[in-house]
Amino acid sequence: MQSSESLMSYQSVCLVAVCGAAGCVARLLVSIAARHWLGEPYPVATCIVNLLGCTLFGLCWGLHIGTWSKAAEMAVFIGFFGGFTTFSSFAFECFELLQAGRWWGACFLVLSQNLLGIGGLALGMKLGRSL
Numbered sequence: 001m002q003s004s005e006s007l008m009s010y011q012s013v014c015l016v017a018v019c020g021a022a023g024c025v026a027r028l029l030v031s032i033a034a035r036h037w038l039g040e041p042y043p044v045a046t047c048i049v050n051l052l053g054c055t056l057f058g059l060c061w062g063l064h065i066g067t068w069s070k071a072a073e074m075a076v077f078i079g080f081f082g083g084f085t086t087f088s089s090f091a092f093e094c095f096e097l098l099q100a101g102r103w104w105g106a107c108f109l110v111l112s113q114n115l116l117g118i119g120g121l122a123l124g125m126k127l128g129r130s131l
Contacts (some may be wrong), residue, residue: 012071012075015071015074015079016074016075018075019076020078020080020082023085027049049084049085053081053084054085056086057088057091057092059091060076062091090113094106
């Protein structure tokens with residue numbers, strides 16, 4: 001028989017997975033709608049998803065403070081928003097650093113993730129083409 005702790009962990013993982021799948025589908029639908037209304041500018045669709053994700057993440061965070069269970073937080077913030085856009089998590093972490101007065105940490109986070117992310121993408125593409 002499983003302990004309630006491991007069962008809760010299993011249930012949380014499943015809930016995050018289901019909500020992550022819903023976030024992925026929501027991202028696809030928003031991207032399709034943006035392309036339909038705006039034409040084919042792919043970066044614009046990505047920008048819309050990221051901005052919408054950040055706004056909804058902030059709205060949910062502001063509404064939930066102290067009222068949601070840990071499982072609900074994980075399902076929404078890690079699952080749904082992780083599937084919809086991880087940019088919202090990145091923005092939240094930057095915001096937390098700024099609120100704490102850690103300006104250099106926020107600047108480092110923005111620069112490192114963006115520059116190293118682009119570099120990692122270029123490296124991965126180069127490696128992928130050489131294999």
